[in-house]
Amino acid sequence: MRTVTEPEFSIQLNETIECYAICTTDFAYNLIAVALKNHMCLILVGLPEENGEFGWNHLQDLEMGDKDQRRVTAIAFSPETSMNCSPNNVTLCAALGSDLIIIRTDLGQFNTIQPFQAHSDYINDVSWVCEGELLATVSDDFSCRFWTPGATPENVITFGLSSAGMSIKSHPEDPNKVLVAEKKGIIHLYNVRSKQTVVSVESPKFPLLSADWANSNRLFITALAGGDIVTWDLNRPFIPADVKQVHEDGGRVVRFAPGSSEMVIASIGRPDLTLKVFAAKSTVPLIEASLKTFAGLAWHQRLPYVTAVSDRKLHFWKVPMK
Template sequence: MRTVSGPDHTIDLNEQIQCYEICANDFACNLIAVALERRICLIVVGLPEESGEFLWHHLQDLELGDRDGRFVSAITFSPDTSLNSTPNNVTFCAALGTDMKIFRTDVDQYNTFDTLKGHTDYVNDISWVCEGEFLASVSDDFTCRFWSTAAEAENVITFCLSSAGMSIKSHPDDNEKVLVAEKRGIIHLYNVRQNQTVLSVESPKFPLMSADWAQSNRLFVSALAGGDVITWDLNRPFVPADVKQIHEDGGRVVRFSAGSSEAILASIGRPGVTLKVFGAKSTVPLLVAGLKTYAGLAWHQRLPYISAASDRKLLFWKVQMK
């Protein structure tokens, strides 16, 4: 086990971080959106494997406007985001209380945003689905909603839940399917085009706080519920394939690694605010680190780096994968 006292690399933004996300697109995989008190900061990182040393630079700030005490709870990049095009094309959505804002920018002079309204309680997670044709959201108002983002953004599908929606993730291979996870422990596999649930599984524990697809095997889904990481094989969905306690006093978030050929999971939970990284088939952590605060967790799309936001800093650890 690699227990660390500090990260391999740090970005200090001098303001407390509310939320952040790393872009998963091939042409912008080093782009990061960081939500601060009044603005979203776009930065680009260069990792040692790419540039010989750790570098980062500030691209742009986008103002959040009047927040009325609301905080940014989730950020997601559109699949067409690219820093290799001319001009640059950066599109992302930020969940802000009950609303969502879609920002579009060329990281220079052109900036626009649209506001999506319809949820009646806090939005917990958002995701682009169907190759960016729709934006999906889940909320404390017991709904999952799909929004058309073409000419005029509007709520086109509403999927009612039996509890608060905590996670929504687009399928790694089949862009018509999404994972919708509820706080009471139910995870739905939902087909957007057919407007119906294809499959549901139920966690033996709750509250469920987070769920994710395995990038290396689309048939595996994991959730963090009551401090346990619970994994299902969707070929045999009626009983979990694996249940293991990771956080003694409950967890906040779980994420599968993006670039690894094996299933590596990262999670944050209690006691304190503790980051753990481990193989899906192992109970021995690859990495354990303490954080000051919780404000997000994300893997780099291509390189074996896990990141977390803690107070005013973005922290990066290189994970030694087998």
């Protein structure tokens, strides 16, 4: 019988959460964007390690134009986002169907929304790359595209894929390279400046629905493919360093803990929408919890908390790390 881990804290909202993101910048790492049916809300969270107790404030609601029932599938904060300046500078990008929306706000009177069509099919992931100079997207239309996020966004590079693009990530130590993961199990590291593939790896299983790049060690990448967590050491990219069967009926998303030196990985998959957190070398989960709905997965950038959504609640679990 499995042990279910109860969340440490939860944020209860009035509607089902479609998607969310936690900011990863140094000056706004407690800022969370939550996409609901008709709008997005910005929330500021306080954790006990910083404030002595858990608490959260609703900062602002942001309109997203005419959503016409499209779900938000991905959200990414710009690396320029800061709440340590005057006025505040919050910039984020959201994917709705085949469109992108860039939102800029000072959390006060000023906010703008900039929608544009980016792909011919669903966008599965979005990321700010090259230190925020470009936006990168991957889509079901078998392409990875790079955009200048100015007044008139321009598609400056297109990288053709052999299947749907599922994940795109940059790395803080290597801002000119991006990880691009395809549904059929291929992961490319792509140099944006030279427009060349640096290295590719192939998963032993597919479909691949999610991939991530370890912040604490840029030589490690991981993917969730066919229910297995597959991890590669890019010093030896020809075969995976580790394959762990985690979700019997397939996985949805996988994420490395950002600051852990011991490679802690979280994932959500089926049956019954289950969150699991493992230390990389272990087969015994540190955390296992059931969810009602799926709306993504995110780690706090500085503290050992992993978060996931269950219907109208955003849950926080504290992960025991060395």
